[in-house]
Amino acid sequence: MAKRRPTSSAQAGTGSSAMVDRPSPRLRAACGLWHRGRQSDATALFAEAIRQEPNNVQSYVVAARAYGERFHFDRMEQTLQKLVRQAPRHPGVHHYIGETYGSLKLPERAVASYEHAAQLPGAGPPTWMELASLYERAHRLDEAEALIERAVRSGYDLPLVWLIRGRIQRRQKQLEKAETAFRTVIERGAAHPDWACEAWSELALMKDAQGDYDGAIEAIAECQRSQRSREAVHLAVSEKGFQFMQNLVDSISRDDFRRWRDEAAATVPERVALLTGFPRSGTTLLEQVLDAHPDLVSSEERDFIGNELLRTMTTHRANKPILEVLRELEAPQIAAERQRYFQSMEYLLGEPIAGRMHLDKNPAYNLTIPLVLRLFPEAQLLVALRDPRDVVLSCYLRYLPLNAVSVRFLDIRRAAERYALDMSAWLKFREMIEAPWCEIRYEDTVSNVENQARRALETLGLPWDAQVLNYRQRLTETKQVTSPSYEAVIQPIYTKAIGRWKHYERIMEPALETLEPFIREFGYD
Incomplete structure (x- = not known):
């Protein structure tokens, strides 16, 4: 899931005036200790942050996410429960908990938290849109579209609206509407480069499915141009x-x-x-x-x-x-x-x-x-x-948030080199x-x-x-x-992705020499 905008503390509910949502030097120091492996010192500082600022949502959320990142789930859950006890009817609290579960790839728990937030007074479009995104991934397209429409009627018009709507329209075979939605994301995406990159990738996959392989190449090149500036x-x-x-x-x-x-x-x-x-x-x-x-x-x-x-x-x-x-x-x-x-x-x-x-x-x-x-x-x-050629092409054509693995896929030659490294190890x-x-x-x-x-x-x-x-x-x-x-x-099992690389020979050429030993070894020659 792409990174979203931080929750606005404006999503306030009953009793929310007592809560604030702000970073603090103490939390930054605790995170620094945590990532340097000084967990005991960091834990003590996280606890101090909660004692000193019990009405700051970030005191709990930052600590909980640090614990979750290192698989300390009992401590994470205890911290989130403290936050809920502090502000049980604050929609932003439950939104943050949904984000926390989402970052751990726990979609069912994330959905439950966002749904709880959405039912509270003061909940707004940021929660509805996160929920719409999860509904789309869970194939609940009608419910996702209803939330999008609700957000639009409220005046919310961030590119995320059009990104999720475009995905739904593409899946419903409304391809012209989907392309319009994705291009709207791109036009408005200067302040949200990840969403624009996702839209370019969606266009690339649409063009590929339509047999417009040159169009797919052009679209994914735009996606990667933006990502390379941050690689x-x-x-x-x-x-x-x-x-x-x-x-x-x-x-x-x-x-x-x-x-x-x-x-x-x-x-x-x-x-x-x-x-x-x-x-x-x-x-x-x-x-x-x-x-x-x-x-x-x-x-x-x-x-x-x-x-x-x-x-x-x-x-x-x-x-x-x-x-x-x-x-x-x-x-x-x-x-x-x-x-x-x-x-x-x-x-x-x-x-x-x-x-x-x-x-x-x-x-x-x-x-x-x-x-x-x-x-x-x-x-x-x-x-x-x-087939190594299909593998590398598929990695190249798809948007992924940047990390130490996906950064290799922004260039077809680098993607092939990463494949060679991994598969040589296996051999x-x-x-x-x-x-x-x-x-x-x-x-x-x-x-x-x-x-x-x-x-x-x-x-x-x-x-x-x-x-x-x-x-x-x-x-x-x-x-x-x-x-x-x-x-x-x-979907029902299909074979259309086999040999897909043949449609992209002109961009695959720099990768073929690197992949040749594996093509032979695994019987794809």
Whole structure:
């Protein structure tokens, strides 16, 4: 979800005059300590902020989001509950809570908070529009449109109105109206570059679907032109992080994987698996198929191992190679992190795992496989494959908020280089690891989903269950997908995306030499 404008404290309700909404030096200092790994000091300062400014919404929200970012969900919930007790009928309070859940990819909880806010006196268009955005992603298009119309009637006219309306119109095949809406976002988007970028990306995907491939290229180029003006910081982080992980890929050995597996022999094994590959390789489709199995539950892109575990392990060890850190981990620390992992996943799932196989779906986790197998040497691996040319093109054509991964997709050559880095790591690891693994090709899945589901379930040690073939029913009735594929995955399986790169050969040319070894290796030549 794109970043939205901060909630206005003007969204006031009963008793709201006692509440303020402002940053403070104390909170900035606490955040600085938190991000430097000084959690005890930061926690004390967050608590002091609440004591000193109990009527400042930010005292609670900033602390809660810091806790959530580091998977301290009990502390996050306690802080949010304090805020609700302080101002139970302040719509802005519940709006902020909705934003907090949204940032954690908890759409059902975010919707509940926004709906609560919307029912309170003083609620206004910012809440209605966030709710409309979530309704659209949940395929509740009529309800989303009703909220948009309500916002427009109130005089609210930010570009977000037209962005969400355009998406709804595109999905309803009102393509001329959708294009007009997206171009309205672009015309008014100077102060909101992310919304304008999303609109350009929507136009690119529309043009692609209509067979106007030159139009798609022109539209995505406009999106990327804006993003490139803000890429420097993300590129620097990306370069540093990739070099850090490349050192791990280069230095790890078969003996490391074997030793970790032997060390874990006395540990009670957990039922856990990783689904990875590369973004836009069909991981979402495969995950949703498998998640319909009654003895499996999946977590969608919860970055505990590659983010939280990595930060925990390297805090105060910044100068040590990551492989050395992994080798030095002792059994009690590993046991504690395994427990914290499952506690975190159960919170995010909103239900106990209860002995089921837990499938951790993270498409950008190839480089992280050593961390996964250090924490869970007993894990099984599923690796999604797709024609590398289609993968890189799909990454290039789609808007994603800038981060250390997506910044690589603003240039077709850089996207191919990132693909090569990740898939080279997998080719090395698969020759070393003893964990069960299976490669699942997207093209084979859309051709015969049952066959590929059987292969995956066999690797996971699960029996066949025909419920996996009814995965679309669950997606439209009970489960919401938070990945960029949320719209496509509810559609009947289609093959039109296979070979899509051939329509874009003129922009793919700089990537082909880099991708050639993988095209051959994975059988796409």
